Amino acid sequence: MAWKVLIANRGEIAVRIVRACRDLGLRAVGVYSPIDRRGRHVLLADEAYALPGDAPADSYLNMAALLEIARRAHVDAVHPGYGFLAENPSFAAACEHARLTFVGPPPSVLAECGDKVRTRERLAAAGIPVLPGSGPVTDADARAAAERIGFPLLIKAAGGGGGKGIHLVRSTQELPSALRLARGEARTAFGDDRVYVERWLAGARHIEVQVLADTRGHVVALGERDCSVQRRHQKLIEESPAPGLSSSMRQKLLQAAEHGARVLGYVSAGTFEFLVDGDECYFLEVNARLQVEHPVTELVTGVDLVGQQFRVARGAELEIAPPVPVYGHAIECRISAEDPHDGFLPSTGTVHALAEPGGPGIRVDSALAPGIEVTRHYDPLLAKVIAWGTTRAEAIARMKRAIAETAVGGVATTVPFHLWALDDAAFQSGAYDTQFAGRWEARRPRGDPVRAVLAATAFAHMEAGRMRLPPDRQNGRWQKTAREEQFREK
Amino acid sequence: MAWKVLIANRGEIAVRIVRACRDLGLRAVGVYSPIDRRGRHVLLADEAYALPGDAPADSYLNMAALLEIARRAHVDAVHPGYGFLAENPSFAAACEHARLTFVGPPPSVLAECGDKVRTRERLAAAGIPVLPGSGPVTDADARAAAERIGFPLLIKAAGGGGGKGIHLVRSTQELPSALRLARGEARTAFGDDRVYVERWLAGARHIEVQVLADTRGHVVALGERDCSVQRRHQKLIEESPAPGLSSSMRQKLLQAAEHGARVLGYVSAGTFEFLVDGDECYFLEVNARLQVEHPVTELVTGVDLVGQQFRVARGAELEIAPPVPVYGHAIECRISAEDPHDGFLPSTGTVHALAEPGGPGIRVDSALAPGIEVTRHYDPLLAKVIAWGTTRAEAIARMKRAIAETAVGGVATTVPFHLWALDDAAFQSGAYDTQFAGRWEARRPRGDPVRAVLAATAFAHMEAGRMRLPPDRQNGRWQKTAREEQFREK
């Protein structure tokens, strides 16, 4: 009998894991909240079960419901994806207790990595440079911790990553509201409102190292990723190799990550995050999960990271050994339901239609399908476009082409930001840091405004002409006329 | 000023060339027949111009119209894609005469490779084994030529490739109708009804070698492709490296192709086709164009073949030198509008909606978009799915997963054939030959017939329920109800 895997997640990462199951001959069991019932991960799974509500606490954070489905569907293993319960040691322990293989680090390692201060101390003791920071703090303790560490600093969620619950604080006055927002977000995203404080280096690069470790003591680093293009601590673009990183710094980071993974007794896929500031680097934290940006590593190494997670979870040895050769260059752009022309605020609505890119060097990891709803309940990430090229310039050229082919009908996305970033001289030179995305606001217009006037007028004229048609759902109107156009004009 | 390129083609290959233009910063000019006006290649091009009619002779074979558009749009170069005018020396010469760079071999090389008998003789003289065959024959001469060469044999179009105008003949009696059909197809596809005769080896493998050559005498072979999975001389699946090919045979083929390209003074991308029968190999012909299956070579070598064609066309040196390293394994499945459950006969109609695959290792080269018409006028190829894996087994597993995610709503396609072939033990072992696809007819059912009964009953029940809705276009009915479903059930 094929192993049966419950995928305790949604969206593009659930689709990614269904695909890994197919590739490995495993049976994929999906779960869905009411609003996700037509989701791509549901349609692609071998079996799919309903969760009781839309709110994360009722659905993808709902341990009791997930474990009950696992029992009813007779699954052998649970893959948590990223976010939600991925780094929750209680969930991993509850899976173990129910005799389910948790596809990720063991509960003890999750607990260890979740205690950011302890991890930092252990790695510092092992000779790895770290940034000053605190352990989980109460609101009352936070001020003293902040003053000890110094401003600017970050409030970060202890219970998970992915940029949720991170707030930059430049002064004591900003502390109370940052604490409030960070705790609120952390509670919604991970069901855990603990936060800690960490020094922030403006102008540094955010570089992380992908590691894989098996239960037999083998550890391998699979190159680094530069994730410095961030907005509100949400990564927007990631690439591997990191441009302009000296080979001595690269070696230092890979060795620190492999060494750190051994020190922590790490198992499964994980990421060691660093800030690189000139010739200095500082360990930040371990992301004890598969990450959103894992495909860039897959494209330059050829390794199926989710496949290796399953191997490790079944107790097998890793199929790869260091040093892992890297071929060419890969870049990922996140297509999120955030409007860059409106402060990157969330954009919700129905996806009426879509165009996804393809062709040479392009991989698409997407949860999009016509008719799906983008709601306030979940992460805004809709799809990832990943480009590979023999050189960084080729990867950028392909990505520009692919992003221009990407369209989500009915919801504003980060596509315009990517068009700008990929065309920016600083990005193209590789000399960018975590401040880069902030320059979006100060960008100079490029396009020809006459085209906008012509487009608007043609739109208004067509819209006026269409008004004579029978009225339709407000949102469906253009979809309908578009289809009629196609039929009429043949 | 960016170079401006007229793409004298349609469908997925026109999309591929638009993408190459974008990647290289060239300006892409599309052309379209009336029925293709909403084609993906039209929407993606920087400029697009109408051709007068739908029939190939009025559109993509219409030299006068194409050259007039080239003049009006001030293009610098013409890329012919494959099929249509790609191997027509008169068109290449007319481009040269109009001071347009033809992105392909010079007219003299096209003329040489078009004269299959001459090519065969020259390569035989250079020490490369060939199969017996004739030059272009009249119907009157064909019988004598056939009896000299022996049965079974193939009638093949002299003016182009791609499986058009090829007919298998097992006896003298079959000769007249095969000649008639072959000439008819060749006239429609290439505007040239010359045919020739060639010996056929049942049970051999069809292996071809990709070469690139520049105007400075550099020639490089980029590995081989196994294209033995054919039906009616139309390739269905291609892969690289060829499974089970000994390294000595591989070397022999690559060297023969490089040597042959030098002998012929070849320039641009081209393919040397061979039949491999046990320890023997026979040169068949040169395909003097970019081929449908070029992406499998791109995936295992990392080389952008269309990009290199443009380099060579501008007089630059190739960026690569032999031996070209090969990474992993790639397979291509052609998604064509042919119904495998109805003798692979063409299927036409409107594409109402579609699902294209993605995720790790998958490249999609597609001309599909909702609303396009699949007509009798053009080649049935709609899209290509190409899978890469570190091993052949991984590539096959990924391809199976990707094909299961592929759906073209409203038109029958080759998807079921691919599901069968990828799961077949002979295919999986790599021990297959040109007879393989014929076994589809003798396949044994795999599925559970109860599911078919349940699906049919549910369909009929839903259809009966929907009849109460206002009547709609026959074809649009399910599309409409599908959308209503989505809205209603939220």
Added chain:
Amino acid sequence: MSDYDVTFAKEARTVTVREAGGGLQLTVEGHTHEVALIPWVPPTHFILLVDGSSTPVVVMRAGEELRVTVGFDQHRVRIARSVPVPRRGAGGGSRSSEVRVEAPMPGLIVAVQAQSGATIEQGAPVVIMEAMKMQMEIRAPSAGRIRSIRVQAGQEVSKGQVLVELAAETTA
């Protein structure tokens, strides 16, 4: 509750359909299944859910027949609501000596090779058709006399359209 007569692989069964909650309950040969047919890629592709387990299926109507593709298998199913319909053999032996030669694909008539009134052999070409750059000879399914030719060169035909009518030499 509705009953359907479902004919499949020459065997007729009755399938009972009950609408329950959001889905359907289908009973066939004494087994009841929870079934949903979810539109995936309209108008032809669905996800069939049977007792929670999911399979992509393709359903196309071809005249009175439904063609249901599951994996690479295609099943031809005839289905009618409870009132029994007269069974018709799937393409089986018509007793009439009249044979209609139909277009096996949509396409263009390139040439008509048969002549009205002529007597032809079985397998003789009657029409040449073309679609998607492929040409095909349509041959007489039996020997006989051409009664009428219903198409001419240059004409577009749809799949199943009658090309030629033949008075067959009955060998029965």
Added chain:
Amino acid sequence: MSDYDVTFAKEARTVTVREAGGGLQLTVEGHTHEVALIPWVPPTHFILLVDGSSTPVVVMRAGEELRVTVGFDQHRVRIARSVPVPRRGAGGGSRSSEVRVEAPMPGLIVAVQAQSGATIEQGAPVVIMEAMKMQMEIRAPSAGRIRSIRVQAGQEVSKGQVLVELAAETTA
């Protein structure tokens, strides 16, 4: 033939539209262009053809404004048919001392921090909202007295919905 008043970057122009053949002829500032707006990805994405040259554009209606994205630029365009409409400044200085604090995004009201009748400083948090796991404090755009609170914790709001009404301390 129709004339449109198009206001863009605070400048009003007249654009004349003629329907011709399959497309449109648009005249703006003395130049006439052949224009077609081809639906690409409904309802928002089009291919704009201007004199044969092709550009993807995104057009979204936001109240009386059209937001037109070309490349990474977004242009806000107001457009009306020939009859001149009274100009309204885009978000410009209302003389009323009443200020409506609107939701900048769709989402959930997590907490209401303002109290009806209270006097607050400019920048004071009035409401905390959440969408897509991001929380945000909505702050008072000016000092003043809270006239009414229009939402409560746990409520879903749409973008632009009024959260709080404020009697601003007019500094003018």
